[in-house]
Structure formats: C-alpha cells, structure tokens
Amino acid sequence: MTPFARRALLFTPFALAAMGGAGFYGMLQGMKTGEYNPRGVPSALIGRPPPDFTLPALEDAGVPAFGSAELRNLSGPVLVNFWASWCVPCIIEHPQLMRLQRDGVPVLGIAYKDRPADSLRFLRQHGNPFRMLAKDEPGRVAIDWGVYGVPETYLLDRQGLIRWRFAGPITQEVLDQDIRPLLRRWA
C-alpha cells in the first residue's frame, strides 16, 4: 500500500462519521420545521397552504364560519380540528380543546359529516371550544385536506402554512409534548 493510500484509508472513519453527522443534522432540522417526522403518516400538505374552500357556518352556534381566505394572514398559529358528534374519541379530546381555548389559542372547528342539530347538542352539552366553526356535511373539504378520520387536527403557522397534522384524539400527552412546543415554535 502506498503511503498516500494508507493515509486516505486512515481518513475514511472520519469521512464516514462526518457524512453520518451531516445526515443526522438534516434530520433534526427537518424535525424542527416539521418536514421530517419519524412517527406518524406524512401529510402531503406539510409546509403548504391548505386547499381552497368555503364552508357555511353552523347556525345558532354563535361563532362565525371560515374558509381558506380566513386562514391566510393570521396573528399567530392556529389549530384546525375536524370533529363530529358521533365520534367517541372526540369526547376524549374535548377537555384538551377547552383548555386550549381558555389559554387563548385559536381553535377552528370543522364539523365533519354531522347533522347540525347533533353538532349543536354536542357543543351545548360539553361546551364550545371553537373560535370559528364551519360545517362540512358532505365531507368534501375533508377529502381535499386528506383527512382520514375524525378527530384530526392541523397546526397552521402565521403565514397560514400547515406545519403539523395529527390523526387521533388530542390527549393530555399530545397537548403537552407536541402541541404546546409547536405553538411556541411557530408563535
């Protein structure tokens, strides 16, 4: 072996470690911005604005409806929550939504494939955590968002880009370990 080849060989561990380190660095950066998520099913919408939509309000709920226009220029991060009165996990996550509302976090609701009267009864019984509330009775908007079941929650940053999606009920752990850090990060 020539001295040069030997020297090059002795450098290979360093080169390999440096490459691995760069890869891990990229992963961690990706995790911070939400582009890389080792858990969870990826959403094609991460890092993009939500699809265009307009939806009617849920009458008598006392809060306005919203559409994609309202999701463009925001004063801070918001949560968009797809829910239904017939969905049992939605009852589990409801106290956490109420807590977020008390903390002043804007939670926007979309009632998915639900009869308006049932939705209203649910909100009267458990309380209304939503700052704005729209109804998606045919469930078309949910298809555009790529929702695969209720409850499902999206976090949008102040530019209105989707940063995080979570399918399943927001438990205390999800609230503490995911949502609160994300709200701080995108505040």
Added chain:
Amino acid sequence: MIAELGHFALALALVLAFAQAFLPLIGAEQRNARMMAVASPLAIGQTLAIAASFGCLMYVYVINDTTVLNVVQNSHSAKPLLYKITGTWGNHEGSLILWVLILALCGLAVAAFGRDLPSALKARVIGVLGLVSVGFLLFIIKTSNPFERMWPPPPDGQGLNPILQDIGLAMHPPLLYMGYVGYAVTFAFAVAALIEGRVDAAWGRWVRPWSLAAWAFLTLGIALGSWWAYYELGWGGYWFWDPVENASLLPWLIGTALLHSAIVVEKREALKTWTVLLAIIAFGMSLLGTFLVRSGVLNSVHAFANDPERGMFILGLLMFYMGGAFLLFAWRAAAMAPAGIFAPVSREGAIVLNNLLVCSITAVVFVGTLWPMFADALFSAKVSVGPPFFNMASFPLVVPLLLAMAMGPLMPWKRAQLWPVVQRLWWVAVLGLGGFFLALLLTGQHVLPAIGFAFAAWTIGAAIADLADRTALFRTNRSNAWARAKGLPRAAWGSAIAHAGVGIVAAGIAGMGLAQEKLVAMEPGQSVQMAGYEWRLDGVRDFVGPNFTARKATISVIQDGRVLHVMEPSRRWFPVGRQHTTEVSIRTNLLYDLYAVIGEENDGKAVIRIHYNLLAPWLWIGAAIMALGGGLSLADRRVRVSAPNRRMAGQAAPA
C-alpha cells in the same frame, strides 16, 4: 433546598470536570509532574460532587417532592418505595446523572488502580475521561436539568406508568450504562495512545479488562432487556430487531471484536491500529445509541420523551468526540507499527477472522437500523426493514463465526496448522451432525432450527474440547487433570465458558424457532390442544389490586387427564394512568416455557393466547453464562497483577 443543593453539586462537578480535562492533558504534554498529579484528586472530587447530586435527586424522589418538575412527571406518591428509588434513573434526566456518575466512578477506578500505569498515560486517560464528563454535564445542565422547580406544586405526580414498574426494567439501564461507560474508558485509552503515538502490550493489558467488564455488563443488560420484553410485553418474543434494541446491540458487537483484538495487542503487539479504531468506534456506537433513543429521530416503543434540541446537543457531542478522535486517528495512527508478525492460520488469524465477521454483522445491523431513517429523510420514502432482513443477512455471517469460534482457541499463537485442530475437534463435529439429524428427526423437517441445534452442540462441544485439551483430560490420569484444571489461568476458563454460553444462546434461538403458539377465543369450560397438552379455560374473574383492577383467567394445563399447571394470566387496568397491561403467566422447567396471555373479552368468550416456547430459558441462562465467563476472565491473575493496589500486590508476591 435539597434540589438546589443537587443542582449546585452538578455545577461544581462541571467545574471539576473542566479542570480534570485540561490540567492533566496539558501537564502530560509539558511533562509537568505536578499538573499531572492533580488528575487523581480531581477525579475523586468530581465523583463526590456527582454522587451528592445523584443522592439529592434520589432524596426528592423518595419524599415525592412535587415542587420538582422531574418528580411530578415521573413519580407518584402511591408508588412502592423501591420503584420511587429506581424511578430516579427511570427517566431521561435522572438516567443521565446515573451515566455521568458511573463515568466518574470509572475515572476514580483508573486513578485508584492505575499506580503502575506510566504517569503521562494515566494523566491523559483521566483527562480524556474528564473531557467526556464535561460534555455530558453540560448537556444535563443546559437541556436536561432534573432539579427544575415547579410552582405551584400539583397535589401529586403523574408518573405511574405501570409497565415500567418492574425490577428487571429498573436494573436494565444501570447495567447497560456500565457497559456504555466502560467503553468510554477504552475510548480514553485509545485517545491517550493516539496522543502519545504508542500502543504496546502494557496498553493492551489495561484495555482488555475494561473492554471485558464493559462487555459483560452490556451482555447482562441486553439479556435483561430482552427478558423484560418477553415477560412484560406479552408478545411471546424475545428479540424484535427494534431500533432501540439494535442500538444496544451495536456497541456489544463492536465490543466483542475489541475484546478479542485487545488480546492480540496484549500478547503479540499486533493489530494495534485496528484495536485503537475499534475502541473509538465502540464508544461511538454507545453515543449513537444514546442519540437515537433520546433525540426522537426514530420511532420505537422504548424512546424517551423526544426533543430535537436535545438531539442537536447529543449530535454535537457525538461529532465532537468521534470527529476529534477520528481526526487524531487519521493523523497519528500511521505511527503505530506492528511488532508481532503472524501467519494467516494462527490464533491471531482466527481473531482477525472473528473481527471481520463480527464487524460485518455490525454493518448489517447498523445499515438495517439507520437506512429507514436516511431513506425517509433523503427520499421521503417510508421503508421498513424488519426481522426477515436482519435474520437473513446475519445468518450467513453467524454460521462461519460459530465455525471459527470453536477452532480459534485450539490454535497456537503465531503459526498454526489446521490438521491438529481438526483432529481434536472431530468428535465435536460428529456431535454437531448428530444433533442436526436428531433435531430433524424429532421435530420433523424444520431445517433451520436443526442447523441451529447442530451449531449449538458444536460450540458447546468445542468449548469442552478446549478445556479437555488444556487439562489433558483424556491423556493423563484424573488427579493430574484436576491439578492442571486448577492451574489453568482463569482467562482460559472464562473464554471457554463464555464460548459455551454462546452455544447455549444458539440452542435457545434454535428452540424458539420451534415455538408454537395459538390464539383462541374460548368460553369457560372449553379447551384446546397444543404441543401435546390440553389447555382448559376454567374461568375468568375480577380481581382488585392496590392501584388497578384486573380480569384474571384460570387456565389448567392437562396431560393424560392430570392437571400439570394452573396458569393465571391477567389483564390489568390502571385508572390513574388510563392504561391496560397484560400480566403474562409463565410456567417453566428450564427446558421449555408454557406462556399464557389473556386478551379482550367478548360475548362471554375470552381471547387467550398460549405459547409453547422450547428452550426459551436458555437464551437468558446462556447470556448469564457468557457474562460469567467474562467475569472469570477478569479475575485472571494477569489482570490482578497488572492492576494492583498495595494489598493485592502483597498477596500476589508470595504466590
């Protein structure tokens, strides 16, 4: 107040670690004896400070101080005292304190027992250990302070995770950390040797016991983790090739290679560059495991609460230590010329083969563990690398490894011939073949497990042949053989026993390849046939425990009309944690485990899963025997003589 004391002690330890890192290293460079001499007192001081901090953390756990955030998140007043204590290290922050405590204790051990080390080498080793300590103490204080207060205090803690209240799991991390930290010591020796540009037999004599001790602890730690998964998770398996399990396997594999190549350095002054590289990589793998588990880059049941900030810090540490060591390696390793020359067929040659094969297995595990992550990050492709890949890729490497493992110890150093080895092993080969055909005959056409049994018999037989050869058991009379056995170095006993342990584990793996399981929904009174037994569900009843309610099934295992065992698996519900756990019922006779789990109930039927796990206990017995072999080898005279304290030196002199 106690928490603040603990925090202060931690900061004090950081200052002492800084001093320990730089003063001896500079002193060794300038040949300044006084600066080198501060290494030992600083190591003692750092250990005391960290021990005080650890004691404070344990105290706030024992009194369940809910003003401390860490206690609130991880403990609860209703926990038994034992689990309050073990809870100290059952979380991210506390486990790091335990980590640095063990590291400091290792530094202390080098300081206390290293009297016959050359003073510059000793100062450099302690200095590098101090440098490692600095990084981890900074990490704790910057990102993972366990003494953070919380105001107003909640009425009680939240940490009652019932799965984690288990003595096996409580002992698992300390054992693993002793292994990981042991590799920090060999790393320190490697870096010190690179700085000095010299590796000799004395260096090998120091590195070998440390790598051996680390390896033995890691073996026990991994076995305990696997055992815990077996009886607590209730899936009936023992190794899932989960990324976190692999993360602990990687340093073990590299450590196995290091352990063997360090013998060559010690005895023959060859393989120096390679051994130094292995010592660096072994620690790198330990750090990599820490990084993978705690940064959240991988998805696993075992992962700690993850945080990219922490991940970034650990990555920084990993890059600093590994990058620095590899640069040093690239710069200085060329200076280390081998002194001992050996033929390809020799003990050294066998160890080189062992190293090549073990490192190839490491590469398989490494790539299989990391590839899905990199594929996801680079190409956004979700790929999953599962057990089939690991089994298929490692099998062709394990077979030659076991073949060679039997022959290596029978070869002399420097130059050997194959034929005498084959002559001494022919009956072992016959035993292995016999085992193969017997297994094939008894189990019916299961080729892979039969191959496993053949190699198990081969490996155990070869270990016996090795001992028989060394004690001249068949060539001389019994009392002479006994005298030889007593005079045999403990390292020889240790290696033969550890090799036999590998064979026992191989038999366990082969046996588990023949395990049977059945999933049935049964009404009380119904029964099912499996593995020659009749399993009858007698009933399911409610059961109330101290902090849980449970459904407990009674299953009678019947053979020839006689009830052999009554098994009572249960399914517990912990209302505080809102969590279900399964309590497996296991009946063992050391040859096989009967294993029963109860699942959901529906329409008066209970879902029962039953397993017949052939030779399952051998997996952990074998691992314990491997660790025992390591321990015996550690007790060898040449280790004691090379690392004496005064009392021991006094005893060794007249012998």
